[in-house]
Amino acid sequence: MQANSPILLFDSGIGGLTVLSELRKLLPDAPVIYAADQAGLPYGEKSEAEIAARVSGLLGRMAERWQPRLICIACNTASTIALGMVRDVLEIPIVGTVPAIKPAAGMTKSGVIGLLGTKATIRQAYVDNLQQEFAGGMKLLRHGAHGLVDLAEAKMRGEDVSIDAVAEETKGLLLQPHGDEIDTVVLACTHFPLLEEELGKAIGRDVNFVHGAAGIARRVAFLTDGQVFERSGPDRAVTTGDPGDFKQLSRAFAAHGIEQLEGF
Numbered sequence: 054m055q056a057n058s059p060i061l062l063f064d065s066g067i068g069g070l071t072v073l074s075e076l077r078k079l080l081p082d083a084p085v086i087y088a089a090d091q092a093g094l095p096y097g098e099k100s101e102a103e104i105a106a107r108v109s110g111l112l113g114r115m116a117e118r119w120q121p122r123l124i125c126i127a128c129n130t131a132s133t134i135a136l137g138m139v140r141d142v143l144e145i146p147i148v149g150t151v152p153a154i155k156p157a158a159g160m161t162k163s164g165v166i167g168l169l170g171t172k173a174t175i176r177q178a179y180v181d182n183l184q185q186e187f188a189g190g191m192k193l194l195r196h197g198a199h200g201l202v203d204l205a206e207a208k209m210r211g212e213d214v215s216i217d218a219v220a221e222e223t224k225g226l227l228l229q230p231h232g233d234e235i236d237t238v239v240l241a242c243t244h245f246p247l248l249e250e251e252l253g254k255a256i257g258r259d260v261n262f263v264h265g266a267a268g269i270a271r272r273v274a275f276l277t278d279g280q281v282f283e284r285s286g287p288d289r290a291v292t293t294g295d296p297g298d299f300k301q302l303s304r305a306f307a308a309h310g311i312e313q314l315e316g317f
């Protein structure tokens with residue numbers, strides 16, 4: 054294992070920054086390549102087959118090019134659909150991101166948990182299984198809030214995001230039967246914690262927000278424990294989309310220690 058072998062952090066867009074923030078706290082010296090599949094964004098509107106093919110194909114090519122020591126799929130949609138398949142084809146450790154239902158079940162007092170994810174994530178059997186295993190006997194109200202993905206991307210480009218627009222996206226959760234009893238909301242898309250402040254205002258009452266970023270970072274640190282890290286150059290982010298548009302995110306990436314943005 055080379056000391057400059059990177060950790061590859063993958064998402065459809067900038068949602069993975071929520072995981073990168075936590076990872077930097079635990080592994081400040083780790084070389085990171087951030088890969089955003091913006092040509093495929095949003096994943097939440099795609100079919101399972103399309104997502105599985107895209108994610109495993111891209112990660113295969115990226116692993117070959119950069120020989121990462123570990124891949125972190127910092128995307129709930131990709132993980133709940135394609136994690137098993139990617140693990141089957143790549144011989145490096147793969148850490149996924151799955152909805153934080155377990156910690157939410159430990160926090161709720163009302164027994165009613167809200168789950169905001171993409172449309173593709175909320176329909177996965179993976180989520181049914183987590184619910185059965187950790188939140189049996191509780192209510193888990195799910196809502197596919199795909200518009201929040203675009204709003205989070207816009208915020209990271211420095212655009213204003215209105216609370217009304219965020220509220221419009223959460224309505225479908227709060228207006229479900231028992232929606233008024235929700236005291237804990239799982240942010241089951243890595244883009245959504247980027248809007249936590251706006252979500253708090255949009256919901257307008259005290260709820261706990263739970264997401265998996267810190268737990269994922271701990272898992273990455275555990276799996277790379279004892280390994281030597283050395284950066285041979287600045288960290289970079291790559292996009293499958295338009296490299297010109299990608300530059301609009303320069304400031305958000307710079308805030309996470311990534312100065313070099315390029316096309317894949």
Ligand code: DGL
Binds near residue numbers: 065128242
């Ligand atoms: N960030 C991704 C997730 O965690 C999804 C965004 C998208 O729809 O592409 O689910």
